[in-house]
Amino acid sequence: MDAELFPRARTEIAPGAVHLPDWLSPARQSELLDACRAWALPPAGLRTVRTPGGGTMTSRQVCLGWHWYPYGYARAVVDGDGTPVKEFPEWLGELGRRAATDALGPEAATTAAYDIALINFYDADARMGMHRDSDEKSDAPVVSLSLGDTCVFRFGNTGSRTRPYTDVELRSGDLFVFGGAARLAYHGVPRVHAGTAPPELGLTGRLNVTLRVSGL
Template identity: 70%
Template sequence: MDAELFPRERAQIAPGAVHVPDWLDAAAQRELLEACREWARPPAGLRTVRTPGGAAMTARQVCLGWHWYPYAYSRTAADGDGSPVKPFPAWLGELAERAVAVAYDIPPGTSAAHHTPPGSSAACHTSPGSSPAYDIALVNFYDGDARMGMHRDADERSDAPVVSLSLGDRCVFRFGNTETRGRPYTDVELRSGDLFVFGGVSRMAYHAVPKVLPGTAPAGLGLVGRLNVTLRVSGFAHGHGGERIMGDSPS
């Protein structure tokens, strides 16, 4: 971490939305980066996502566990090469559980995916018959010109907290409200190694990446650009195979 006059401290951005700076140390960042590079290779590798209208998203993406494409999930890279989606590794689910536990100060032995965030009036739960474990990863790669518009992560059938991990260049992360893509929102600078968790009443909050700051990645990481690893609980029943699972709204 760069020397600073005042170290960055964890902050609650909204009820159930917590920013934990420098959660991943340098070694953990390098390990996650190497994993991302392997996941990005074909088959079912890094691809450009296109909206139903044909517009290309500027951030490129690879998925694990379930393949997301606007606005659904499948077990194959349906909008890519059609290959089976890469498996979601158990260690990544364990990382997500630890992240939620740290963000919400959850006592040992408590399931993070079903925990009610501080200040939240809504419990996090999954629908009957669904898996309580984290089982989806969306890995987004941003170059210096990439950005992500205001959207909600609304295509899952679970309201378990979303876990977001940042690697590489810093970015402006805009965290909004659950009703509109406009104000009120809060802009947070996310840096390499930062953790951001949102659940409870903030689970369906709109959020965006309006700007990436090129050249701000840690020198020893070896990454040009920004990677965001987003971990989610699908809430889908087992045994869907390659079936398309429709979401409720754009993500």
């Protein structure tokens, strides 16, 4: 947001959960958006995720490295076109490693290499219910990068989907990392603010790039 009274600062939302505003430069955001658009193309492209109960997620998703489906991982799009999952690029792993280090300190750099990306696209009506990232075998920090429209990111506790939780505004270029005691905290996206993306980015909607270490 232009002409803010106070610059947004690094904030520890909970022990092990850190928000770093404007971590990605505008140029880096554009580069990551171009990559996301290429990854979204078929085969193994952007898809609607169906839950075991027969519902569908309102955000759409594409995966790299390992394909996530409720509630596990596979090497092919087992709930889509059946093709092999797209490769996870080395540069994206380095980005995740640097993000974890910047947010949580040098000790975060000792974790295994990032090898999963879940990329979710949200239009104005999309939401994400409270959930935990618990299908991995590794407890390495989760790295979350935002592009496009601003969202309300709800970061909760490890015991339940209910309060206490903290609502954080995530804008394009923001970084959110959670590990350690916060690694299995419930979190979700109750709202996306349509039309808030930086005009120069050329994106309508929100992209969330989530990086994880599989341990598989």
